[in-house]
Amino acid sequence: MAFSFTSYQPAPEFxxxxxxxxxxxxxxxxxxxYSGGLGFLAGSHMRSAYELKQNLIGIGILWSFGYYDQGRQEDETLRVDYVQKHYSFLQDTGVMFEITIHNAPVKVRAYYLAPEVFGTCPMFFLTTDVPENDYLSxxxxxxxYDADLAARVAQSILLGVGGGKLLDIxxxxxxxxxxxxxHGLPLGFYLYNKxxxxxxxxxxxxxxTTHTPELAGNEEHGFKLLDDMGFFAGVSGEEVRRLGFVEHERVxxxxxxLRMSHVANGVSAVHGRVSNQMWAGNAGICPIIHITNSQNGTYWRDKQLHEALAANxxxxxxxxKRQLKQELFKEVANQTGNVFDPDALTVVWxxxxxxxxxxxxILHDFARFEALVRSSERPVQVIWAGKPYPKDYGAIGLFNDLIKRTRHLKQCAVLTGYELQLSALLKKGCDIWLNTPRFPREASGTSGMTAAMNGALNLSxxxxxxxEFVRHGENGFLIPLADLHEHDDTKDAIEASGTLDVLEQEIxxxxxxxxxxxxxxxxxxxxxVEPQFESGRMATEYYELMYNANVPVVK
Structure with missing residues (x-):
């Protein structure tokens, strides 16, 4: 059968x-x-593909409970909630088919997100949460990102094999x-069979596209588990070994x-270099270029701010900007009871x-930080927000520690519910967007792009x-890097001090x-920040440098 995209006609150049x-x-x-930056990036890509009328289809999974809903315990610390989601705007395509997971048939139903609903290219979302399946399926x-390893592997099979099969159907x-x-790597084996x-x-x-040098973003699992689960889409284990995809009994x-593609990309110039260094020496990998991540201006930018900018x-x-700060501060007061001043410098992480x-x-030297935010002469307000992975107890502990350490400071707030809506409030309502990753572990980061679109300066x-963007003192501010060879604790101390130095002495x-x-x-x-870091540029580069590239196939 063929599904009709009646409202979407691609442009000739795409x-x-x-x-x-x-x-x-x-x-x-x-x-x-979605859970975080990977989803924000993918969403902006789908929106820009729509604006450019690219001949692109998005394939994802319809998560019945989403990632999780971030609430608060009685003591204000983080609470993980799971609430089932329902979406009347998704169309049931009527398409249901089977994939095989752990030698058992699993039914998959496909839902369609029409372009006119949110302004995206055509998209399909797959679910196994249908009455025809047993509970485990x-x-x-x-x-x-289910915490159970077997479930995570099954999700990859659903995305890769299920998505490939849907497109054929x-x-x-x-x-x-x-x-x-x-995550969708089983697609490669589905195509290999096909x-x-x-x-x-x-x-x-x-x-x-590889998005991170972090271990969690470069999954590696035991070959036997993957083979038993059906990860290789019917390709025999012997053949997977022969292809050279198994090393030390892991994949x-x-x-x-990288070995199954004809071209790959990192997501910034720095990350492109890091990726080439990471994977150099591995036989049979494709070229790794870089296409810097970007965000969709139509979705993220405040119209009135940009009208004022255009009119000088x-x-x-x-x-x-003051109005936007007041809108953010209503949410701060609602969540924490702290009333912020729209004329005070506001820093957001x-x-x-x-x-x-x-x-x-920024709390490394807490006495210095406290003096900074308590100043009556040059007041500073600081807001944190973000979602830890629900089983990352270290990150959850850090989130809760921020609440406990700053609870007595009326100039500080830690907000819950960091999703698209709160993200937009924070970017539009802050003066300084703080970014403090341990170098070089932040492959791209895109939140600062949308903050800059909305009248915030990056301190990063x-x-x-x-x-690729910040010129110190002209369009943002840079935190001086510690020597890469120093111990992490020393780096943290040096870079924390540098962060406060730039705030106190320059900003x-x-x-x-x-x-x-x-x-x-x-x-x-x-x-x-636009158009260099607006996702229309990025989506165009994917066509020019990846989809249309005449790159020799790796031998």
Missing amino acids: SKSAAYFSMEFAIDQALKT RTISHHL IGRTPEVYHLNEG HGHKLEEVQKRLVF NYTLTA DTDALKAR ARRFAGYKRANL IPDGWIP LPLYYGNPAAYWQAVQTAMRE
Whole structure:
């Protein structure tokens, strides 16, 4: 059968058909199919593909309980809640088919997100949570990034094999398959089966994006478990070994994807270099270029701010920014009882919560930090937000520690519910967007792009996309890096001190003492972040450098 995309006609320059496979998509606050930056990136890609009318289809999973809902315990610390989601705006395609997981048939139903609903390219979401399945099979699509290893493997099979099979069933077989991270790797083996067990035929069609040097983003599991689960889509274990995908009885998703693709990309210039260094020396991998991540301006930018910018009306820009701060501060008061001042410098740290991102770096010298935020002469307000992985007890402990350590400070707030809606409030309502990852572990990072679109200045470690954008003092600020060879504790101390140095010695004198220069820097950042870091550029580069690339197939 063929599914009809009646409302979507691709532009001639993007006529080559492609399908984009991602474990998460942050499309809209109403659709809970994301956890963090990977989803935010994928959502912006789908929106820009729609605006450019690219011949692209998004393939994801319909998570029955989303990632999780972030609430508070009685003592204000983090509580993980799971609430089942229902979406009337998704269309049941009527397509149901079987895939095999652990030698058992599992039914898959496909839902369609039409382009006109949220302004995306056509998208399909797969679920196993249907009455025709037993309970265990239904749970495969319950929780994004399920903590159970077998469930995670099953989710990869659902995305890769299920997505590939769906496209064949509906008659929309693409010329290019794009794996956004290694989660959907079983797609490569599905294509290998489909194209006569010829690796070169898979390589002609497959491209791959690696998003992080972090171990969690480069999954590696035991070969026997994967083989038993059906990860290899019917390709025998002997053949998987012969292809060279098994090393020390384990299979690395990223390395295998690099061997099954004809081109891959890192997600910033720094990450492109790091990725090439990480995987150098491994035989049979494809070239790794870089395409810097970006975010969709139509979705993220505040219209009134940009109207004021276009009119060179600094007074209107300042007035609108003050309104946006007041809107954010209503949420701060609602959650914490603290009433913030819209005229005070407001610093925000908000993103996926992980240890290497160092949410607490600014608290390293707590006495100095406390003096900073308690100042009546040059007041500073600080807000944190972000979702830890629900089983990352270290990150959850860090989140809760932030609450406990700053509870007595009326100038500080730790917010829960970090999803698209709160993210937008924070980016539009802050003055300084703080980014403190341990270099070089932040592959790209995109939150600072959308903050800059909305009149905030980045204060950041020079990692990920930041070196491609920030000119210190002109459109943002850089935190000096410690020597890479120092111990992590020493690095933290040096970079924490550097963060406060830049705040105390450069940003505060500018904000309070030379507002004309401060607002000039804000407007410079707003103008320069687009179009270089707007996802229309990124989506175009994927076509030009990946989908249409005439790259020799790896031998």
